[in-house]
Amino acid sequence: MPHRGIRFVHAAVLVFSVVLSFLLLRQLDEGEMLGNSALVQVVDTDDSTTGSQVIRAVELLSAEMQVGVAREISDLKDPDRVRHLYVAAGDSESRTATWLANGYPAFSSRYETRIHPISDLGQRDPRGQYYVFGPAEAGNALMAKFSDLGLTATISHPLSYEELAGKYSDDPLFWALCVVALAAVTTTGASVLLSAKAYGVLRLQGVSLIGVVLRDLRQLRFFWLMSLGILATASLFFLGLYNGFAWFGLLVIVTAVIATLLTLVVLATHLAVIGMIFKLEILPSLKGELPSRTATIGVYLVRIPALLLALAVAANVTLASRDVATRQENQDAYSSLGDAVSIRLSGAFAMHLDELNGRVGPWLREADRRGEIVVVGRRDLQLSVSNVHLPAGEILIVNDTYLAEQEVFDLKGRRYTSEGATNKAPDSRTVRVIVPESLSSHTSSISKAADEIINPSGKNQKIPFEAHISKTGQHLFGYNSGALTYSSSFSPDQDRSLVRDPVLVVVPNGSHFLTNDGYTSFASQEAVVFNDPDDVSKALKSEGLHPYITAISPVGQKNALEYRNVSYKLRVQTFNLAVAAIVLLVAGVGVCLIYARKNAQSIFVRHISGWCYASNHRFILAVETSIAFVFATRVPFEAWQQRQELKELASAGTPAPFEPTHITALDAAMIAGLVAFEFGVVLLALAFFHRRIVRGKVSEV
Known part of the structure; x- marks a missing residue:
């Protein structure tokens, strides 16, 4: 009978294939x-x-x-x-x-x-x-x-392979497939190695390599059928409750493809490791000895990629954890919005933007004049003010209504207020540029950039600007996550609902300083928010805007859906990290097992000759220490290299082409924990095998 680890692998492959297929089809159904x-x-x-x-x-x-x-x-x-x-x-x-x-x-x-x-x-x-x-x-x-x-x-x-491969190449589900495949390879290899003596007996009986593999498969046949029956029954029961057996045939096909792929990987590993065992003479094989050089190389060929994969998954876990925590903290800001909505513009007018701007822009301006909307456009600070070496940050282009709803304080702690209720005509007032104190020395450059942002063509009359300074350390609400606008310091998936120390460009409500295409551009970024959804519904009928506006999206609901999605990604990535840790555990024990079986007699002789533990195992300890050091310093070294590259670009006045890697305390703790786990597994396994050897149980290692 094959080792129980092999039976476990085959059962786990079937279960994982069903779960992965279910998650994949659910994700596809929500998008296509x-x-x-x-x-x-x-x-x-x-x-x-x-x-x-x-x-x-x-x-x-x-x-x-x-x-x-x-x-x-x-x-x-x-x-x-x-x-x-x-x-x-x-x-x-x-x-x-x-x-x-x-x-x-x-x-x-x-x-x-x-x-x-x-x-x-x-x-x-x-x-x-x-x-x-x-x-x-x-x-x-x-x-x-x-x-x-x-x-x-x-x-x-x-739904073609090419498009699905491009779409899911960096998806948590693809990472899960890779991690589980690696775990299947590791566990199968370890299970076969642990049965080396049994395979030696079969060789003594004249059974060939193919005969041994076929024997194992025959003995797995009943287990496979039993596992398949139990899993099929449980899956049918769950799917019936979940969606009434919708797309059951497609689920079976996708599950079969994934299960076949993983099973082929398992069988190839099974055959390769047995083939490696057959390279030994029969007598050493009966003693449980292993072809140490080939086996060690094979284990490290799995273990090194597993470490790289585990580090990548750990980075994804920390990133997702921070994003979930950030979105959780921002829930109160969104809950205060009530029924506020943003609008989604039709992509059908992508080749006729003048028509879109001409119909939607004036309507948004009038709504702004009446105080019905909050405008919160975004621009990247470094990209907008490229002639000055500024830190990463954002510029928020807002209206007076924004200041009426959000608190912004000056250096003396006084709140900047809306001027929308004054009797002055919007076009006769000034555009206020509120710069945080930390950037006050660059006020003139920032004001010039603000002019280029709201008047990019230069066709408008000279816009009057008025500079102000705000207190440093304020976090201002952006009314959306910022996913639709570029940031030099954040990825699109990271939540930027609360912006630390942004530059504010306050445009008077309904003024012509902000052009028609400026209004529609911000609306396409979900940066124009209506406090009352009825204002949009009425305008769709009265203004004939149905062809141009495809949806009214509740801001709070959209944020809740984004929070649900990032929480789901965190759960999948946490599963991936747990499986990667199991791979490291099995691979670490495998390295020590191969080392101990090959060197059992010499370890015993050196021990009774008075050698200390570290000297006795100096080679494997040196190799494992080197591996641990390389992987502990890999991410910090790459981050340092990236910072040097960004410094060179900044000195040349070039905006950052990519977001810098920020190593937080959570990242450092995750890397340290992963390396400590990997190294600790080897130390514990080595100590276990050493103890059995020195107690005279060389043959039982």
Whole structure:
């Protein structure tokens, strides 16, 4: 019977494959339409055809090719949790026809898809996303049809291997697959090595290498079937409760692919390690000896990548932990917003920005004049003021309403107030540039940069600026996480809802200092917030803005969803770190086992000759100490190299092209803990095997 560690690996592979498939399909269902073969994106139109003509053409193509075509549109009031699918079924027996009759079989219970016939679109602008459900050539046919109708379209295949690989190459789920594969290799190798004596007996009986492997597989057959049956029953029960068996066939296929991939890795390792054991003579093999040089090289070939992977996963865990903690601290700021919403502009006008700016910009200006919105645009400080070597920071372009809602204090502790209630016309007032005391020596350069930000074309009249100084150490609310704006010191995934010591550029409510495209640009970054959602709903009807605004997004709800997503990523990365630690544990014990079995007699002789413990094991201790030192200093050394590179760029007046690596106390503790764990495992395992050897149990090592 194969070692119980091998049985454990095969069972763990099956369980992990099901869990990973479930998480992957849930994530895909919340971002894409499952089952599609192509996505056709209509990006422009020459206005030669109406929306109803496009709908009719889609229906005819769908019926002719017997394929489903569906246009996706976000829900106006809940875009992060609800989407609408307007379907042309094509065939009464097709999957999409079933959706029209029974609704979409959502895999994820956290996202709702509402199905409508495509004729319900009416005269809606044809620009948008069209999913194709059918043969791959149907996507090209649909794009050709759109071209005949005067529409410009692009095609992609969201569920193809190429696009999924690019999308998930740095996803926590991919990291989980890599870590588990490495754990499977390590545990399988260790389990086979621990059975070296049993394999020696089989060799003595004349069993060949392939015969030994086939014997192990035959003995695993019943265990595999039993594990598969238990897992299938549990999965069916859970999936039935979770989503009513939606996309069960797809889940089985994805699970089978992942399980097959991992099983092949396990079997290849099994065969390779047994082949290594067969290189020994039969007599040493019966004693449990191992081909130490080959085995040691093999273990280190697994152990070094495992250490690198563990360090990378640990860095992701600390980053995710900080992000979760930061978002948790910011919850109070978002809860104070109540029903406040931001707007999402249609991407259909990406090639007609003048039209978008001309319709949406003036409306936002009037809403600003009435005090209905809070403007909180962002710009990177270093990038905006590139002629001066400034520290990392941000510039917030805000309106008077922002100062009415958020507290900003001057050097004497007095609050800067809104001037929106004054009788002065907005265009007759000044733009206030409020600079933190720590940057006060650069006020003139910052004011010049502020002019370029709000008047980039220079077409406006000379804008009057008035400089002020604020107290250092203030954290100001940015009304969003900052994910849609560039920062030289933060990644897009990091929460920047509270900004420390930003420069404020306060533009009078409704003034023409901020251009139409300035308003729409900030709106596209979710930086224009309406305190009352009804103000947007009324304007959609009265101003005819439906073609330009696709959704009204509750600010607090969006933040809660982002918090849920980063918490999920932290849980997955924590799992990855735990598995990586198990890999380090098994690999460390494996190194000591191979070393002890090879050198048991010499260790015993040196011990009875009076050698001290450190001298007896000086070689392996020196190797392991060197490895621990390299990995303990690797991240700090890379951070130091990066800082030197950034200093050279800064001295040349070049903005930072990447965010610097910041090693926090949590990072240092995580690295130190990981290295201590790795080194401690080796020391404990070595001490255990040393003790057995000196007690005269050389043959039992």
